[in-house]
Amino acid sequence: MNRPTHDEPAHPTQLNIDAIAKLEHEALQRRTLTERTSDAIAKFIGSVGFLLLQVLIVLAWGAINLKLIPGTKAFDPFPFGILALLISSESVLLTIFVLISQNRMTRQAERRSHLDLQVGMLAEQELTAMLQMQHKICQRLGIDVDGAKQDLKGFSDATDVSKLASELEDKLPEH
Numbered sequence: 001m002n003r004p005t006h007d008e009p010a011h012p013t014q015l016n017i018d019a020i021a022k023l024e025h026e027a028l029q030r031r032t033l034t035e036r037t038s039d040a041i042a043k044f045i046g047s048v049g050f051l052l053l054q055v056l057i058v059l060a061w062g063a064i065n066l067k068l069i070p071g072t073k074a075f076d077p078f079p080f081g082i083l084a085l086l087i088s089s090e091s092v093l094l095t096i097f098v099l100i101s102q103n104r105m106t107r108q109a110e111r112r113s114h115l116d117l118q119v120g121m122l123a124e125q126e127l128t129a130m131l132q133m134q135h136k137i138c139q140r141l142g143i144d145v146d147g148a149k150q151d152l153k154g155f156s157d158a159t160d161v162s163k164l165a166s167e168l169e170d171k172l173p174e175h
Helices: 012-029 033-045 048-065 081-141 146-156 161-171
Strands: none
Touching: 033 048, 033 081, 048 081, 081 146
16 A cells, blocks of 8 residues: 655545554563563564474484484483473473463453453444434424334444343343
């Protein structure tokens, strides 16, 4: 997409893309050092490289300690108690790093959801106001809208978000 010149205004879609990108950059900048570290570790442990590294370490450990490689001395004989201790300790630490990253992403998703709800509520309020204005314009101009009046009545009334949420809660299935 072409960027607008200084003389022509930006297209609303481009403004939205820029605003969303700015929000994402700000969210990434707000991360603490722990969150940045956890994100980097979670990204690495979720890679094929980490999987291959783990497999190579376990295979090498087994080959050395089962004396499959001539000239090597076993340091952790079968059933590999030291390896089991290291892997279980690693699992605990990696789980903590993943949970830290997931908690941050959950908070970010909740912020996005709240923003989306706020924008939706503002749009609903704006549309309600526009329908009310259009109805008044039609009345002023003598345009008969009585046939559609019942349909418009429901849309031109302000939406009670609490009532809507309560009704939705009552009708949704339990988990």
